[in-house]
Amino acid sequence: xxxxxxxxxxxxxxxxxxxxxxxxxxxxxxxxxxxxxxxxxxxxxxxxxxxxxxxxxxxxxxxxxxxxxxxxxxxxxxxxxxxxxxxxxxxxxxxxxxxxxxxxxxxxxxxxxxxxxxxxxxxxxxxxxxxxxxxxxxxxxxxxxxxxxxxxxxxxxxxxxxxxxxxxxxxxxxxxxxxxxxxxxxxxxxxxxxxxxxxxxxxxxxxxxxxxxxxxxxxxxxxxxxxxxxxxxxxxxxxxxxxxxxxxxxxxxxxxxxxxxxxxxxxxxxxxxxxxxxxxxxxxxxxxxxxxxxxxxxxxxxxxxxxxxxxxxxxxxxxxxxxxxxxxxxxxxxxxxxxxxxxxxxxxxxxxxxxxxxxxxxxxxxxxxxxxxxxxxxxxxxxxxxxxxxxxxxxxxxxxxxxxxxxxxxxxxxxxxxxxxxxxxxxxxxxxxxxxxxxxxxxxxxxxxxxxxxxxxxxxxxxxxxxxxxxxxxxxxxxxxxxxxxxxxxxxxxxxxxxxxxxxxxxxxxxxxxxxxxxxxxxxxxxxxxxxxxxxxxxxxxxxxxxxxxxxxxxxxxx
Numbered sequence: 303x304x305x306x307x308x309x310x311x312x313x314x315x316x317x318x319x320x321x322x323x324x325x326x327x328x329x330x331x332x333x334x335x336x337x338x339x340x341x342x343x344x345x346x347x348x349x350x351x352x353x354x355x356x357x358x359x360x361x362x363x364x365x366x367x368x369x370x371x372x373x374x375x376x377x378x379x380x381x382x383x384x385x386x387x388x389x390x391x392x393x394x395x396x397x398x399x400x401x402x403x404x405x406x407x408x409x410x411x412x413x414x415x416x417x418x419x420x421x422x423x424x425x426x427x428x429x430x431x432x433x434x435x436x437x438x439x440x441x442x443x444x445x446x447x448x449x450x451x452x453x454x455x456x457x458x459x460x461x462x463x464x465x466x467x468x469x470x471x472x473x474x475x476x477x478x479x480x481x482x483x484x485x486x487x488x489x490x491x492x493x494x495x496x497x498x499x500x501x502x503x504x505x506x507x508x509x510x511x512x513x514x515x516x517x518x519x520x521x522x523x524x525x526x527x528x529x530x531x532x533x534x535x536x537x538x539x540x541x542x543x544x545x546x547x548x549x550x551x552x553x554x555x556x557x558x559x560x561x562x563x564x565x566x567x568x569x570x571x572x573x574x575x576x577x578x579x580x581x582x583x584x585x586x587x588x589x590x591x592x593x594x595x596x597x598x599x600x601x602x603x604x605x606x607x608x609x610x611x612x613x614x615x616x617x618x619x620x621x622x623x624x625x626x627x628x629x630x631x632x633x634x635x636x637x638x639x640x641x642x643x644x645x646x647x648x649x650x651x652x653x654x655x656x657x658x659x660x661x662x663x664x665x666x667x668x669x670x671x672x673x674x675x676x677x678x679x680x681x682x683x684x685x686x687x688x689x690x691x692x693x694x695x696x697x698x699x700x701x702x703x704x705x706x707x708x709x710x711x712x713x714x715x716x717x718x719x720x721x722x723x724x725x726x727x728x729x730x731x732x733x734x735x736x737x738x739x740x741x742x743x744x745x746x747x748x749x750x751x752x753x754x755x756x757x758x759x760x761x762x763x764x765x766x767x768x769x770x771x772x773x774x775x776x777x778x779x780x781x782x783x784x785x786x787x788x789x790x791x792x793x794x795x796x797x798x799x800x801x802x803x804x805x806x807x808x809x810x811x812x813x814x815x816x817x818x819x820x821x822x823x824x825x826x827x828x829x830x831x832x833x834x835x836x837x838x839x840x841x842x843x844x845x846x847x848x849x850x851x852x853x854x855x856x857x858x859x860x861x
Contacts (some may be wrong), residue, residue, distance in 0.1 A: 307373065312374065322643065325358075349785045352632075356750070356779060377624070400616045403589050403794070430594050433556070449479075453481070461510035467659040471659070482596075509523045509557045514557065562575055629806060633804070633805070648690070648716070651719070669689075
């Protein structure tokens with residue numbers, strides 16, 4: 303793999319620096335002088351209507367950003383990823399999450415290192431779909447012969463954040479009589495609260511861990527197994543014999559893993575393990591077998607629609623010129639704000655309650671991918687990287703943190719996401735509640751863009767002493783994304799959009815967006831500290847003074 307291009311040495315970077323120094327953002331003036339601005343900066347991506355016109359950009363800005371993408375070789379890096387080259391250099395892996403959603407029979411076939419990737423992917427999907435149909439039809443039963451009513455996914459990171467986000471987003475599509483729950487945190491309260499009101503006889507656990515060794519996931523899986531057996535034996539619904547207990551585990555646990563020996567040691571039939579590959583990173587894995595809980599809840603047809611949504615965006619990225627390529631443009635905008643206009647954070651504000659977990663999902667996708675200070679060749683980065691992604695559904699956020707976005711001293715670019723048709727159309731005394739809700743969506747981006755001048759405040763009869771507090775400066779950048787409805791395909795499109803936005807930024811910064819070494823040190827130290835926590839005096843003495851005092855305080859408090 304060749305060394306990354308240093309973006310700060312490119313002609314485009316120099317041009318953007320000079321452009322920033324002369325740019326005086328004036329969204330009011332720009333829109334007044336250019337009646338075509340909204341149409342020119344609005345794009346269609348599958349079902350997504352994407353309006354970039356309220357960003358702090360001119361035609362010259364876009365031209366310079368596109369030139370930057372060309373000079374750091376964004377198209378070549380995308381092509382290398384899609385072809386299966388090992389662009390995850392620190393782990394020596396290909397990056398092929400896009401292969402997970404290629405249509406059946408896609409041509410030409412994707413063959414990497416002599417392996418027919420398309421055939422492999424479809425074989426796993428077919429196995430997942432067959433299992434999903436068994437559970438949905440009632441053919442798969444628990445050890446007492448009752449059909450499954452609740453599927454509990456046990457995973458962490460990408461094995462949890464993706465499935466739970468998509469399940470919440472597509473809740474209206476979940477089959478009647480089935481629900482999903484999710485356990486991720488090693489805090490014992492997570493598992494205890496999740497299973498508290500469940501019937502073990504109708505509960506199925508999916509243990510999602512590629513290596514079947516993730517500390518949090520395997521701890522929770524063992525606790526779930528203990529809960530299942532204790533409840534069934536205690537209720538007299540299961541004989542307290544080794545054979546009966548083994549059968550119960552086999553009927554109530556399946557795995558998403560490739561470590562078949564460890565799966566079998568746990569008590570899961572390896573035939574009920576669904577695999578995936580090392581070229582699928584956790585935060586990019588929801589379209590793999592990690593989505594088994596979703597295939598069960600939504601059904602194979604809806605899951606195929608979900609995958610088709612991803613592929614729509616993948617195809618757009620691969621075939622659309624940079625100046626009309628929506629993920630590329632949005633990724634470049636984030637570079638513009640981070641590296642030239644001083645933004646440190648990025649808000650994602652879905653005006654759809656079913657997307658309430660989307661900002662949390664994007665936190666892992668973006669910050670685990672691009673929160674790095676070395677480039678893919680091991681040299682230090684030459685500019686700031688990454689933003690803090692955060693958000694909350696509207697209108698909740700309006701009554702919490704929008705004050706800072708509107709009138710604070712920080713520049714916070716924000717993405718507003720809404721659906722034209724709600725899952726639950728309701729009226730209040732004849733008023734369309736969704737229309738009222740979306741009025742806020744439209745109003746907020748208008749207010750952020752155009753603000754309110756002192757003269758406009760005075761014209762409302764405001765006392766002069768209060769005028770400054772009621773002025774809105776405007777020129778607060780936003781992107782608006784509008785879709786017809788929150789369907790499986792639209793959810794897939796939204797996820798893929800942000801996947802590729804993230805990759806574009808990583809290419810510009812020259813970093814490997816697909817490793818995550820930053821999560822390792824804390825896990826290693828936790829294993830070293832654990833003996834000290836439970837009373838090992840030598841392990842305790844080996845700690846630094848602050849950590850030792852914290853552990854001693856914990857031990858004194860612990861009942």
